[in-house]
Amino acid sequence: MKLYEYLAKEILGKSGIPTPPGRVAMNPDEVAAVAAEIGAPVAIKAQILAGGRGKAGGIRFADHPEQARAVAKEMFGADLKGFKIDRLLVEKKLKIENELYVGVAVDGAAKLPLLIASAQGGMSIEEVPEKAIVKRPIDITWGLYPYTAREVVRRLGLTGTPAKKVAEVLVKLYRVFRAYDAELVEINPLIIAAGEGPGKEEVIAADARLNVDDYALFRHKELPVIDEGTALEKKVKAIGLAYVELDGDIAVMANGAGMAMATLDILSRYGGRPANFLDAGGGASVEPTAQAIDVLVATKPKAILINIFGGITRCDDVAKAILWVKQNRGIPVPLVVRLVGTNEAEGVRLLQEAGLNAYRSLDEAAAKVVAAAGGAK
Amino acid sequence: MKLYEYLAKEILGKSGIPTPPGRVAMNPDEVAAVAAEIGAPVAIKAQILAGGRGKAGGIRFADHPEQARAVAKEMFGADLKGFKIDRLLVEKKLKIENELYVGVAVDGAAKLPLLIASAQGGMSIEEVPEKAIVKRPIDITWGLYPYTAREVVRRLGLTGTPAKKVAEVLVKLYRVFRAYDAELVEINPLIIAAGEGPGKEEVIAADARLNVDDYALFRHKELPVIDEGTALEKKVKAIGLAYVELDGDIAVMANGAGMAMATLDILSRYGGRPANFLDAGGGASVEPTAQAIDVLVATKPKAILINIFGGITRCDDVAKAILWVKQNRGIPVPLVVRLVGTNEAEGVRLLQEAGLNAYRSLDEAAAKVVAAAGGAK
Amino acid sequence: MAIYIDEKTKVLVQGITGNQGAFHTKQMLAYGTRVVAGTSPGKGGQEVEGVPVFDTAEEAVEARGANASVIFVPAAFAKDTIFDAIDNGIKTVVAITEGIPVHDAMEIMAFARAHEAVVIGPNTFGVISPGKCKIGIMPNQIYAPGKVGVVARSGTLSYEIAASLTQAGLGQTTVVGMGGDRVVGLSFIDVLKRFQADPETEGVVLIGEIGGRAEEEAAEYIKGMTKPVVAYLAGKAAPPGKRMGHAGAIIERGRGTFDSKVKALEAGGAAVADLPWQVPELLKGRLASAKAGGGETAATRNGNGHGEAGKKKGKK
């Protein structure tokens, strides 16, 4: 789950990392009020769950509260990178000396947290040349200690007060990463501001991103629920399954991500164009599977392909789900079912009794559904 | 630092371990008020920093608030195991099914936390036969997980709801141990109460002890400061040195605990009786050393022995401290100094210039001071 | 021989009293797996499918000599349960559970490393050495004993391919599911090393997918292998930037694309099948030429397998 910038900053702030004075606002009046409260000039930042916001015009500035209100009026409701702007973060505009990147992410290959830092902040870390990035795997058993942070800031070329303060931020950032079950927490840019002169430099998180592991949300009731994706994606997520929208006309359900992808590959090979795919996952029982099929029907495809190789998923459960939808909602388009594996015989029998056919070969089923959808394109 | 029972219970309660309803009271009226509030019968428990309180009469009961007031009047101001009672914990009297002991302590030899549990609670763990005690060292790297707690409760012979709840208490108790830098945290007795029938048993911390590592108090500003020991011991502790009162007439200062003990041993051998001993520690500078000598003088001994083998402690600093006390406060009793080690020549020179003699041999110094104090006893 | 598990493996089912735990205990017993014990805190003393249930792994190991464990407990309890197994000396843990928080997974792997235990999964279908032992949730009927090692990221896709291997007369030494989560215990290389060292395994099938760098890294190792490797990769038609169900299956910044993986694997000497059911034929070709060519490594061969089966080309 991605958190809005302002929520991520609230969490960083609570953890002792300095953030700019400011607050989120839900309408232009509130924007003007916050600008008056914290003092202009201010930055007005669209709160959307996507990167590259700055370049897309999602960050603007105002020199006084009235200007802030005017700018806010333009921004609210506007579309930014596919998201409608419904909240703005109003912050004191910062005097920037230097911009760094610091982040902690899960490194799947190393099976460890990875501390990432660069002296070239302000742009997406993907655009920073590899040699300007410091990466340091952290032993999750022991955590990130100040000495490691000192080693990293030395590699960034920092000295004096900025070195000390950035090292402190790294230690706190890792704590946030752990405490909030983050997949990624990053501050970009982490800015160094002049403060009141040499030795008084300040280090401030100017932008922040915090993505919390969906699997760990059960132990983070303190966090607001933020739903991403289209309405349909949200609906399927609520059932507990994975759903991806594509731009073709054949709706696809398969069980297992690898099988789902292979099914798309095979459809493509036959010239079919998938409308979406739905991963029925491992071991979904009758009811969620029925709900999932219902979702597929609702996308109004030209045809539907259900491809199940039963392991933890039982073929008879899938058959029951199909029959439930057929009987209760109706399936108005051609449905091709491929059903093998656990409890296959029982599943096939149930479908046959209801006059539905089930294929054993995926090859055959794919050819069939492409034809049913009007042939190769 | 030892915490009073009521403070220890506050901490356990905040950590999710059930404690009896109740509150501390500082006078008989308050005791009666608490008794009325929580409902009689109540237990009234003297809050002192010593064990064995129950046997010594420090726990009494009352059936109604007026009786509670009367009992409290008798208890306040009374002496209990060398402590004057100045606060009482008033708690709901519990119906006890079963009494357990659970605790976590630092195991110096294993260099690990040690989980200790026994089905024979209610008495001092020292009195429980070794074979009735379950000990389990905890890998501090990983902590205490529920599975370990389940293994321990199984060894205690618990099953069903009590097993489940006691296991939960163990996990929480370990968290308190770690979070509060405890040297020891124990619940004794941890009682199992019948609750509303089978499967509804409740597990409640009826008494609790929490000793926090003095060295870690700097990171526990949330805790109240509780001073133990005599006035003099407190004074020396404030200087940052270790002081122990004994019952003889020769005041002893040495540097290092081993040396201090050896000095007492040698004095004893010559028939001398130490009044106390003060460990000047490693590397104390002039001012605290002078304050320490000042404390020794204030105990009005018949003679004073200062035995310094300088390592991190410098002999010249010790000499300066002695001279400062001599000049500013006066030393009215015979002073025998033994001074060797780091900066010895300079220290001896300073003493000699002020007309004081310093011995190189501890044997000789010990004999001398015993004679000065009136000979062997 | 087989890798990770064989006929001597004594299996503990953790979470045996749950629906999935009980169902798959029955399936594993039916397959002939020596399921010796189960755990379920608070339910010690019960039986599931004739298997005794204990409160703790400690008892299960003491009383029944379990030396491998399979995890069916809910995600929130998985870390504690796996720690329980490993701390009590179990060196092979198969974590079926889906939805384990990734921080828990990192801690599990660190704990396993410190105790020299192997964790297969999480979010895996398990591991099977056909005819000897099955630990997992895969269908019983699709495997056969034989000479092919199979390692896969994805469950059902591996069933598809295992079934086609069996149908083609290519039995398996062991089929290993690495698991679909972002942090899992085994890498392709870990498993390939075992297959390379296993005297009974003559060829290996690697079933990968887009995203991450695991297949590219495996390709480097394959260069030094003396046994032929045939790969199938899912996700050719997947659009970049969309997460395809598995945590890793997302193409980001040109990394982990289908083409880069195919290229790396072929450069490493593996053959890459276009369609799942082409794997057996490709492998047969490779096995035949390996027999003819002796112990050369994949890197010294110059066969480029991609499309071989489709184009019906023989070995050069």
Next chain:
Amino acid sequence: MAIYIDEKTKVLVQGITGNQGAFHTKQMLAYGTRVVAGTSPGKGGQEVEGVPVFDTAEEAVEARGANASVIFVPAAFAKDTIFDAIDNGIKTVVAITEGIPVHDAMEIMAFARAHEAVVIGPNTFGVISPGKCKIGIMPNQIYAPGKVGVVARSGTLSYEIAASLTQAGLGQTTVVGMGGDRVVGLSFIDVLKRFQADPETEGVVLIGEIGGRAEEEAAEYIKGMTKPVVAYLAGKAAPPGKRMGHAGAIIERGRGTFDSKVKALEAGGAAVADLPWQVPELLKGRLASAKAGGGETAATRNGNGHGEAGKKKGKK
């Protein structure tokens, strides 16, 4: 030979810019110790007594090849500093710092164990191999190279006894301070094993005190040693139940009493001196009879040393 440190040891002083750090750097250099670097975060680039100061142990190890470290930082920073040293490959850490929280000490020892490093201390006077290397705060002038190993819980008491050994012509291979805190890195047995294995060490002096069970455990090990051991124990006159400065030096529930320790050590074959300055004479007797008796273990000898020197008895 010496144990733990010798003329090849290159020392890093952590906390070199503080008063104690700077003072003892000077003393160690004066003794001839190869102090090659210091650390003090934020003060990299400075020099102390001609020794270069770095911000991190990493730089000190890279630039100067430090392979041992001595800790003078305040207690609150000790854990981070020791982790820094160990994580950068230093295998011998001497922690002088007093007042380290006991939970930090437990974590330090776990970290050291995981990294196969030795921590001497905390709250130790250090370790010295006379004539070769001194890492610590002990006076320079009281030691001499020789054949006796000394291990002590307490600093000043060990100075007293080391000085008396030197005066009696008994030089030392190494003198080790275990440290006075409740949790320290070394046990008597750890050090005795090293002395037993060290070809140059011919006899050992053990300086213990009341409290705990360390001396009793050491006594068990001494039974199997081929080298003579003489012990001195402090705390004979200490009243039970009072903590005598050191964390462990308290007699509780009849454990760790002076008499129980003397009994155990004598049963183990060690001689126990009544007074510190009797140690050299006792040791000379033991060394002479060990030479006469060859490689017998302490347990096979029947000498009871307690009071030997006082009573001027010869060896039986």
